[in-house]
Amino acid sequence: MITFSAIDGTPVYYWRSTRGDTSTRNWQATQAFYDVLVPWIRDLRSLSAGYGTITYLVSAGFYVNKTGQHGEGTAMDLDHVRWSGGTVSSPLDHHHASTDLAVRRRYLAVDAVCRRRFRYVLDGWYNADHADHIHSDFGGLPVRCLTSSEADTKFVQSLCNDFQSSGLAVDGIWGPKTTTAFDAAKAKLGVTGDPHTTTAAYQSFLSAAARKGFANQAF
Amino acid sequence: MLVDPSGATLPTTGLTGADVVDATVSGTTAIAVGSLGDEPVAVIWESTDGLAWREVRRLHGVRSAFTAVGPGLALGSVLAHEKAPVTRIAARRSAAGWTTVPARGPEWTDGWSATALASTPEGWIAAAVGVSGTVLHSSRDGVTWSAHSRVDGVAVRALVHTPAGVRWIGNELAGSAPLTGLLGSAPTAAPVPFSAKASGTAGDRFGWLADGRLVTTEVSR
Numbered sequence: 408m409i410t411f412s413a414i415d416g417t418p419v420y421y422w423r424s425t426r427g428d429t430s431t432r433n434w435q436a437t438q439a440f441y442d443v444l445v446p447w448i449r450d451l452r453s454l455s456a457g458y459g460t461i462t463y464l465v466s467a468g469f470y471v472n473k474t475g476q477h478g479e480g481t482a483m484d485l486d487h488v489r490w491s492g493g494t495v496s497s498p499l500d501h502h503h504a505s506t507d508l509a510v511r512r513r514y515l516a517v518d519a520v521c522r523r524r525f526r527y528v529l530d531g532w533y534n535a536d537h538a539d540h541i542h543s544d545f546g547g548l549p550v551r552c553l554t555s556s557e558a559d560t561k562f563v564q565s566l567c568n569d570f571q572s573s574g575l576a577v578d579g580i581w582g583p584k585t586t587t588a589f590d591a592a593k594a595k596l597g598v599t600g601d602p603h604t605t606t607a608a609y610q611s612f613l614s615a616a617a618r619k620g621f622a623n624q625a626f
Numbered sequence: 627m628l629v630d631p632s633g634a635t636l637p638t639t640g641l642t643g644a645d646v647v648d649a650t651v652s653g654t655t656a657i658a659v660g661s662l663g664d665e666p667v668a669v670i671w672e673s674t675d676g677l678a679w680r681e682v683r684r685l686h687g688v689r690s691a692f693t694a695v696g697p698g699l700a701l702g703s704v705l706a707h708e709k710a711p712v713t714r715i716a717a718r719r720s721a722a723g724w725t726t727v728p729a730r731g732p733e734w735t736d737g738w739s740a741t742a743l744a745s746t747p748e749g750w751i752a753a754a755v756g757v758s759g760t761v762l763h764s765s766r767d768g769v770t771w772s773a774h775s776r777v778d779g780v781a782v783r784a785l786v787h788t789p790a791g792v793r794w795i796g797n798e799l800a801g802s803a804p805l806t807g808l809l810g811s812a813p814t815a816a817p818v819p820f821s822a823k824a825s826g827t828a829g830d831r832f833g834w835l836a837d838g839r840l841v842t843t844e845v846s847r
Contacts, residue, residue: 408821421800423758424779435802472781472797472823473739473755474647474693475709484757527708534710536737540757546709558708 408435408470408480415445419464422486422499429463435470437480440545444483447524447543451488454520454617459491465499467540476527476544483525484540488517498541503531503565509623511569516620517541518562519613526550532561532577552602552609554581563589566616570626571595592616595626628676629840640671640679645691648742648826652697652719659692659700666709668692668702670717670724683717683724690715696743699750699768701729703739711737718768731771732763744785744792744827751792753782759799762792762809775809783824784832786845793845795824795832804834806843817843 412431413419421432436444452461465487468477476482486499494513496502502514514531518541521528525543553559557579567573567588575588593602596615600608619626628636646660656673668690670683689709692702698719703711714736716729735754738761742753749766751774759778762785763771782796792809795816804816804824816822822836831842 423799433801466800467757468799470802471755471799472783472802473741474691475739529708529710534737536710536756542710553707556707558706 409438409441410435411441414441414448414464417448417461417464419466421467422465423467434466434468435480436483440469440481440483443524443545447520450523450614451517451520454614455490455516455621457621458494462489462491464488467499476546479545481546482542482544484542485517485521486540498531499539501531501538504538508569512620512623514620515562515566515569516617519566519617519620522559522562523550523610523613523617527556527558528562529558530562532565533558533579550606550609551604552612554603560585563592567592570616570619572625592626633840636677638673638677638679640673640681644669644671646671647691647693648695650695650697650743651828657695657697657700657719659695659702661691665689666691666705668715670695670700685715685726692717694740694743694752696750696752697745699743699745700724701740701743701752703736711739714740716768727769729771730769731765731773732761735761735763741781741783742785742794744787746787746792751785751787753777753785753794755781760796777807777809777813780805780813781824784827786827786830786832788845790846795834795843797824806832 410433467484467486469483470480471477488496496513496517502510505511518530521543526547527544529537529542531538560581561577561579564575564577573588598612602609602612646658649658656676658671662669668685671679672682673679689705692700694701700717702715704713706712714729716727717724718727738754738756741755751764753760760782762774764774765771780796782794784795786793795806804818804822805813806816807813818834818841819836822834825833825835830845834841
């Protein structure tokens with residue numbers, strides 16, 4: 408386990424006790440997990456460059472003394488992202504459920520960037536316990552879009568609804584309507600290959616979706 | 627492996643492939659809980675000497691894990707494909723063995739990990755850790771539970787009833803600092819190395835893991 412207070416130079420704060428607290432926190436995670444957090448934040452910086460640099464992140468925890476991925480030091484709960492231009496994406500404030508489409512698209516863009524590097528990403532659509540943070544972990548790697556995963560399916564359904572008005576029920580059940588909407592999204596984003604079986608294809612899809620999300624553009 | 631009070635490690639039998647998460651002693655029987663397999667199934671094991679273990683309950687066909695055990699009661703969760711907790715599970719020990727029972731009252735924490743369970747003169751007290759800290763519930767019968775208290779910002783990992791009240795150990799969510807306290811009182815720094823992770827109880831001592839070493843502290847401290 409290593410201790411860190413910043414990811415690749417970007418500070419990570421804790422707001423669960425005091426909102427807006429910018430005191431240094433000493434987080435813990437495995438070296439292997441931190442080594443993935445670095446390309447993750449570089450993806451985030453690159454794909455959201457129009458907002459400026461990332462000023463800080465806010466987390467609810469990395470290593471947490473409980474069972475599962477948090478207890479192994481291989482998980483992150485993301486509460487808030489703040490860019491230098493003043494833009495924020497705040498899972499802590501339930502941005503997945505915002506009435507502002509641009510805010511929801513930005514949340515989905517951050518969500519998509521998490522999914523580029525972490526196999527299991529649990530977001531506000533997954534269940535009520537994740538309404539105020541995005542959980543990302545090492546379980547189930549490599550990165551792919553699994554139709555058997557409720558988390559992956561709800562993400563795709565939400566993405567298709569907010570970027571191409573697919574009108575899908577966000578129920579976590581991958582059926583023919585989700586397949587049709589996903590295939591349409593892939594085509595509009597110019598993604599080739601099968602994101603269900605190929606990591607590179609899914610990562611390309613996620614990058615393209617994130618660019619659209621940060622730019623607030625429909626597919 | 628079993629680590630005895632002198633620090634010696636002894637090989638165990640009957641736990642091959644087991645992911646043991648918590649253990650306790652009830653009378654002359656040691657009880658361990660956890661899961662087996664990559665698609666985990668919740669399992670309870672018992673032993674009379676701490677070395678030879680036998681499986682006494684398995685939740686066949688259900689992706690699940692037991693995560694906390696106290697005398698005569700085990701708690702855990704049914705797990706989603708992503709291994710996130712979905713529904714609380716409980717098992718009680720009777721003369722006929724271990725049987726699953728409902729857990730009524732703490733349903734709003736079904737998505738949280740049960741991390742600690744202890745017996746009290748009134749029944750049991752259980753801890754579940756969520757994204758902002760720990761919530762405690764108490765129960766007289768192991769079936770019907772009532773909200774008891776909270777420890778915000780801390781993952782509580784062990785509980786012991788003492789004459790002064792229920793004492794706990796755990797680690798801070800932001801920073802992992804080892805902490806201890808009495809429920810209802812402010813947490814204090816635990817007298818262990820800063821890297822120590824709270825791991826459980828054995829008799830009148832709390833157990834911590836610090837850089838691969840077992841460290842124990844008196845429950846009263």
